[in-house]
Amino acid sequence: MASPLIPSAHVKIQSFSFRQESSWLLKNAVPSVASYLLQNSLQSVSVITAGHLGSTELAAASLASMFVTVTGLSTVMGTTLCLDTLCSQAYTNSQCDRKVVGLHVQRCLVFLSLLALPILAVWWFADKVFLLLGQDPAVALLAGRFVQWTILGLPAFAAFESLKKMVQAQGLFRAPTYVLCVGAPFNIVASYVLVWHTSLGFIGAPIAAVLTYWLLALLLIAYIVYVDGAQVWPDYHYQPVNDVTGVLDYRAYGPMLKLAIPGILLICSENWAYEIIALASGWIGTTSQGAQSVIVTSVAIFYTVPFGVGISSANRVGNALGAQRPQQAEMAAKTALVAACVVASVNASILFLFRRRWAYLFTKDEEVVQMVSGVLPVVAVFIFGDNVAGIADGVLNGQGRQHVGAWFNLAAYYVTSLPLGFFLCFRLNWGLQGIWVALMVSLLVVAVATVAVVLRSNWDQESLKARNRSNDEMKEM
Structure with a gap:
């Protein structure tokens, strides 16, 4: 069940002391910490699994992982920081339709789709970027192939990060942790099998990561739909109260960009x-x-x-x-x-x-x-x-x-x-x-x-x- 961070305006709100706030923070920070640990392990597993193939593979996997994180994943995570503000504040505003929370997420996904275009272009030519940076040609070639395969996982990563912010705004901090408790072990098994027990070899590592990102996104969607969190998601025929500006209304993106760009x-x-x-x-x-x-x-x-x-x-x-x-x-x-x-x-x-x-x-x-x-x-x-x-x-x-x-x-x-x-x-x-x-x-x-x-x-x-x-x-x- 949802456990809102601050009770709804329709519910009598009690006063919280420092002790109660500390207890709440401890209770809800623990699943966030666990999620962060499990999510960080995904890239590490890819590097470790591929790295055991040899020194060249280790250097290539490390270089590719760094490049993917710096140019893409961190950009997505910075963008979704705007949802910490928009979703959490909209969820408890008594004068605001709660489906605005989902509307913010939809807009964020639209913006991330546009932002992904230059990122994916850079990723596709990553091997040439590595050569310009003076990397060994053999390392640059392998690292470039690693990054190219990771392109398939970027949409899933963006969806997972955005939806994670949506459920956290509703007080559902454990939902991403539950999902990652399935995804992280899957990533380990998939990496090991694809790298060491198929003909894919080195390329099996990024493919395993891509499969894991899609699994995480799909599992979180399933949690939202079948367990909790879907109540804030506007469907395609949603008629908002007082004409909430739509997903594709360009005027609605100004406030979001003012938060997203500093977040990046x-x-x-x-x-x-x-x-x-x-x-x-x-x-x-x-x-x-x-x-x-x-x-x-x-x-x-x-x-x-x-x-x-x-x-x-x-x-x-x-x-x-x-x-x-x-x-x-x-x-x-x-x-x-x-x-x-x-x-x-x-x-x-x-x-x-x-x-x-x-x-x-x-x-x-x-x-x-x-x-x-x-x-x-x-x-x-x-x-x-x-x-x-x-x-x-x-x-x-x-x-x-x-x-x-x-x-x-x-x-x-x-x-x-x-x-x-x-x-x-x-x-x-x-x-x-x-x-x-x-x-x-x-x-x-x-x-x-x-x-x-x-x-x-x-x-x-x-x-x-x-x-x-x-x-x-x-x-x-």
Whole structure:
């Protein structure tokens, strides 16, 4: 059954304390964290399975996976951040037809279809892109074929991400987790069978990923249709109250694009920066390149819990604002910030205290271990700032202020971190540690600034914006 984040306006709404908000956040962040972990495993399985065929295949699978994530998957995920705002606020707005939630998803899918055209064009010629970047011809050819096969999975991934936002706005956080609990094991089995027990070989890995994405999309659709969540989906003969603007009405896309474009920048700017740093670490030397790989993987692992908390917080705040409960939204936001500090402190402490043992989880190369151990204290502080900023960004997404996080990220990575990091690394000879010192300083500043923006929010004004945003859907055509 649906368990709305904020009760409907037709139901008596009770006041929530900090303790109750904390309990709710813990309960609903757990399935989000599980979903994120399972979803991240899909790309990893493809790389591992294909990589065991040989060093060339490993390099090609890793390169292709990175390229697909940076140019396509992260773009889709950034775009769907707009639904954290639009769907969660519309769902609890008593003056708004709930089927507007599904209408937002339909529009997002239309926009993603248009956005996919240039992405797919780049993916089709990926081998030529890799050659231009100076990759080994054999690696470039294999990686290009991997990316080309992945084209078939992009529509399914976009559908899954969009529908996932729709069910989360209704409080159905466990639905994507249930689906991924089926999809993730299927991906492992399919990858193993297609790569090692058919004539497909290397190409079996992306085909398995494509099949998994379609399975996820179809299972989530089945859950929505046969279990819960379909009540917000407008069918083809839907006649909206007061003439809600239609899916193909170009005027309706303005508000969505104002949220979607900053969302893309918010997600992609960080991923692109990490790839630039990966290239720079290769210029330093092979040891630094190996150490950077371990560090980036560690950062991703320790971002799992903050990601889940951020998604839950975005929907909680959005639902509260849509229900015209600014005090409720403020309490939810402050609870999220407290959780951010706790989670960030635990993650940073674990990485700092076990920095040497942690490095051995990834490699036995003593030079790499030594370098990783030396840089991890700095990375631990970076993780604290990154975790806090990530959860605070979730609150801002619930408000519909994705642009704040986007501008902070762009400034942090491209105005300060990369220029300062390269100066410390190559001019002052600090090596890889110089890059991460710059990242640490920038993300701490971003964390403080993002938290300050959240705490200084005018919640009555944000509640009014949420009402106007949803009510604009009900205007006459």
